[in-house]
Amino acid sequence: MKKLIVAIDGPSGAGKSTVGKLLARELGYLYIDTGAMYRAIGLKAVREGLELKEGDALRALCARTEVRLVQDVVGLKVYLDNEDVSETIRTPDMGMAASAVSAQPCVRERLLQLQRRLGEGGGVVLEGRDIGTVVFPEAGVKFYLDANVEERARRRWMEFKEKGIETDLQKTIEEVSKRDYDDSHRDIAPLKKARDAVVVDSSGMGIKDVVTLMKTKVLEVAGN
Ligand code: DC
Numbered sequence: 001m002k003k004l005i006v007a008i009d010g011p012s013g014a015g016k017s018t019v020g021k022l023l024a025r026e027l028g029y030l031y032i033d034t035g036a037m038y039r040a041i042g043l044k045a046v047r048e049g050l051e052l053k054e055g056d057a058l059r060a061l062c063a064r065t066e067v068r069l070v071q072d073v074v075g076l077k078v079y080l081d082n083e084d085v086s087e088t089i090r091t092p093d094m095g096m097a098a099s100a101v102s103a104q105p106c107v108r109e110r111l112l113q114l115q116r117r118l119g120e121g122g123g124v125v126l127e128g129r130d131i132g133t134v135v136f137p138e139a140g141v142k143f144y145l146d147a148n149v150e151e152r153a154r155r156r157w158m159e160f161k162e163k164g165i166e167t168d169l170q171k172t173i174e175e176v177s178k179r180d181y182d183d184s185h186r187d188i189a190p191l192k193k194a195r196d197a198v199v200v201d202s203s204g205m206g207i208k209d210v211v212t213l214m215k216t217k218v219l220e221v222a223g224n
Pocket of ligand 1: 013036038098129131181
């Protein structure tokens with residue numbers, strides 16, 4: 001059976017990470033969370049007190065920054081210059097910082113190369129905003145995973161709550177809506193559905209059903 005490149009794009013909170021991880025495990029594929037890479041750059045920029053829209057400063061930062069994704073037994077670890085930042089990047093502020101730096105061409109160029117290198121051999125599930133449109137337009141299967149904004153914000157809010165991060169639901173709805181808008185209106189590689197993507201609306205659907213639906217589609221393509 002062919003080892004495909006599987007692209008999952010969609011707005012924040014649509015369930016891309018949750019189903020991406022499970023789908024990759026079921027297929028025996030590598031899972032690559034590209035948002036984590038933008039979050040790592042955002043974290044470093046915030047720590048250094050950079051203006052997040054400052055292209056030159058971010059270009060210099062990218063040149064002296066290493067971002068690595070490492071698959072270990074407990075899951076995917078994210079390293080920023082050899083520091084494990086897997087948990088540190090999962091806050092509402094880091095989501096907003098990632099979104100801001102991701103609009104800068106120098107940041108996207110740098111991470112695009114890394115993502116292509118990781119995925120080029122196939123047997124990978126990559127999730128993000130521009131995987132099927134820019135990173136791997138030739139991907140074997142493309143999904144656009146969506147859900148209504150209230151449900152996506154509620155899922156994010158639950159995740160934060162479970163981690164002990166205090167935030168209110170209304171604020172999370174506003175942040176998710178702003179991120180949707182910014183990510184889909186930027187000049188470079190905006191979030192949009194690829195023409196040939198399979199749209200999956202996960203509103204009201206259980207995780208297992210979403211994974212089964214996607215796995216069926218991948219196996220169908222891989223078997224032909
Ligand atoms: O998926 P996430 O919430 O971890 O992504 C954080 C931000 O990174 C998101 O708001 C936009 C940016 N991003 C991007 O521009 N392109 C990607 N392929 C992945 C994420």
